[in-house]
Amino acid sequence: MxxxxxxxxxxxxxxxxxxxxxxxxxxxxxxxxxxxxxxxxxxxxxxxxxxxxxxxxxxxxxxxxxxxxxxxxxxxxxxxxxxxxxxVGLVSQKHNLVPRLSVLSNVVHGLLGKHPGLRHWSHALAPRASREAAMRALERVGLADFAHRRADRLSGGQSQRVAIARAIVGAPxxxxxxxxCASLDPSAGEDVMELFFRLVRDExxxxxxxxxxxxxxxxxxxxxxxxxxxxxxxxxxxxxxxxxxxxxxxx
CATH class of the missing domain: 3.40.50.300 (P-loop containing nucleotide triphosphate hydrolases)
Known part of the structure; x- marks a missing residue:
């Protein structure tokens, strides 16, 4: 064959x-x-x-x-x-999260390419389907419990996981x-790479x-x-x- x-x-x-x-x-x-x-x-x-x-x-x-x-x-x-x-999604060495917004709102931002406008600037304004998609993305990176934490209260490895969730939320x-992994210590960097490639190969x-x-x-x-x-x-x-x-x- x-x-x-x-x-x-x-x-x-x-x-x-x-x-x-x-x-x-x-x-x-x-x-x-x-x-x-x-x-x-x-x-x-x-x-x-x-x-x-x-x-x-x-x-x-x-x-x-x-x-x-x-x-x-x-x-x-x-x-x-x-x-x-x-x-198309992007993950860079600079996490580019909005510090004062919640983790969930930052992940919702990943849907702005498909749904431009103010409704996807904050999870409080986003449609239910978008919030649920963002929560599923956070679950996949192991950070569902951090959804309502401010982004500036995360570690470097956690911030990069949120950036990955933001990149995959729209199913690119x-x-x-x-x-x-350039901004992470070797252990966190290895964890992020393992997670990233497990997610993308699944899809x-x-x-x-x-x-x-x-x-x-x-x-x-x-x-x-x-x-x-x-x-x-x-x-x-x-x-x-x-x-x-x-x-x-x-x-």
Whole structure:
């Protein structure tokens, strides 16, 4: 029997990005299939975060094109991009929670892409279905009991769990994670990565994450893209690589 052909959720076609006269990315191409977890690795300044922002459609490419969930981002209308972004989640190293609001309200914010407006700014205003979805997301990250605690009273690991709940509450098809454990101690970081990937694999979500942690890239990625001098210098399955294969990217 033939293996099923999975949909391609993200495709970079010969993309380049410059800021002024400075080239950041040059002729970057790859395709990421539905449910695949891809680690972007490389030294500081190699363009990982810039590439992530291009893939999300947050900044335009200077050349080439990005296709996200079937939509060519540089040719999409505002309405079309809003529809695409409603199917995309983001977890970053900065938790970006609203400190004075409750944990539950912060998770409800994850539905603003699908339901823009004041009703999803606070759990007190949100429709019942949205509050219930936010509570289910908190249950999945083990923080249902913290729903009415202010966000500024959480530990770093708890804050990142809330950020994950916010990212998954809208059942996204694609999740981007930019150094999701960089601000956490090693133990909390490992817990967060285990939780994050257990959740996304349960839902067959496509994931792209950046990391300086070689062990995390090989453990949690199905595939590894290594950047150096703004180009893809490595594209291989994680199972075929050893830590030594990645260390050269940091020289």
């Amino acid at each position: 033939f293996a099923p052909v999975l949909p391609v959720d993200i495709e970079a076609r010969a993309i380049s990005k410059t800021f002024g006269a400075v080239p950041i990315l040059t002729n970057v191409s790859f395709r990421l299939a539905r449910g695949e977890a891809t680690a972007l690795v490389g030294a500081n300044g190699t363009g990982k975060s810039t590439l992530l922002r291009c893939l999300m459609g947050l900044i335009p490419t200077s050349d080439g094109s990005v296709h996200l969930l079937g939509q060519q981002t540089n040719k999409a209308t505002v309405q079309e991009m809003r529809k695409v972004r409603a199917q 098809k694609v999740l981007f994670a930019d150094e999701p 067959n979500v496509t994931v792209v994450f950046t990391s300086h942690n070689i062990e995390h890239a090989l453990k949690y990625g199905d595939r590894v893209l290594g950047l150096a001098q703004g180009r893809v210098q490595l594209d291989a399955t994680a199972a075929s690589l050893k830590p030594a294969d990645l260390r050269g990217l940091y020289d």
